[in-house]
Amino acid sequence: MKTLIISSSISKKSRSFILCKEVYSRLKQNKIEVELIDARSMELNLCHTEKSESMNLLSEKIANCDNIIIGMGVHCYSINDSLKILLDNCFSEATEKLFGIICAAGGEKSYLSTMHLTQICMNEWRMIQLPRIVYATGQDFTEDQLKNKNVIERLDVFSEEFITIGKKLIS
Numbered sequence: 001m002k003t004l005i006i007s008s009s010i011s012k013k014s015r016s017f018i019l020c021k022e023v024y025s026r027l028k029q030n031k032i033e034v035e036l037i038d039a040r041s042m043e044l045n046l047c048h049t050e051k052s053e054s055m056n057l058l059s060e061k062i063a064n065c066d067n068i069i070i071g072m073g074v075h076c077y078s079i080n081d082s083l084k085i086l087l088d089n090c091f092s093e094a095t096e097k098l099f100g101i102i103c104a105a106g107g108e109k110s111y112l113s114t115m116h117l118t119q120i121c122m123n124e125w126r127m128i129q130l131p132r133i134v135y136a137t138g139q140d141f142t143e144d145q146l147k148n149k150n151v152i153e154r155l156d157v158f159s160e161e162f163i164t165i166g167k168k169l170i171s
């Protein structure tokens with residue numbers, strides 16, 4: 001199984017990136033072929049302008065993987081702007097693939113914001129979502145580390161389920 005984890009936040013102190021790294025190491029431990037893409041290392045160009053080399057490369061990786069885990073930060077009760085750029089420009093070959101959502105937010109009340117990502121992926125590319133989301137808030141972290149045991153447990157369950165369902169869908 002080939003899994004792509006896309007951390008879409010370009011914040012220097014991205015908390016969703018920390019969550020993505022946690023899932024990456026769990027998948028690695030389970031010997032899954034997994035790659036972590038960090039949007040901070042990409043050149044992100046707006047829709048209707050020329051796609052950068054790193055965006056073309058991501059489109060290729062999306063076409064060639066079995067499934068995708070998307071890390072997002074909540075912006076104004078929705079997805080972050082850099083994720084929208086990636087969706088609009090790099091996801092055309094993501095059709096019918098399994099995807100999972102890992103989300104960082106400022107507060108507890110924005111958990112439905114991930115529904116916008118669900119809508120886009122399901123309506124645009126008929127993607128199938130793992131029915132479990134990891135959602136963490138600022139209070140779940142110290143400066144640069146995850147501290148909430150419940151979130152750590154949710155990361156374990158999310159990773160296990162993503163592997164189980166992911167393998168079933170490609171066999």
Ligand SMILES: Cc1cc2nc3c(=O)[nH]c(=O)nc-3n(C[C@H](O)[C@H](O)[C@H](O)COP(=O)(O)O)c2cc1C
Pocket residue numbers: 009010011013014015016017072073074075076077078104105106107108109110
């Ligand atoms: C422009 C902007 C809008 C935001 N809007 C929300 C929001 O609606 N709800 C919320 O809980 N947090 C909101 N936040 C806080 C972020 O979700 C939080 O900082 C989170 O850690 C972002 O993910 P990241 O650290 O991976 O970038 C907002 C942050 C920014 C910069």
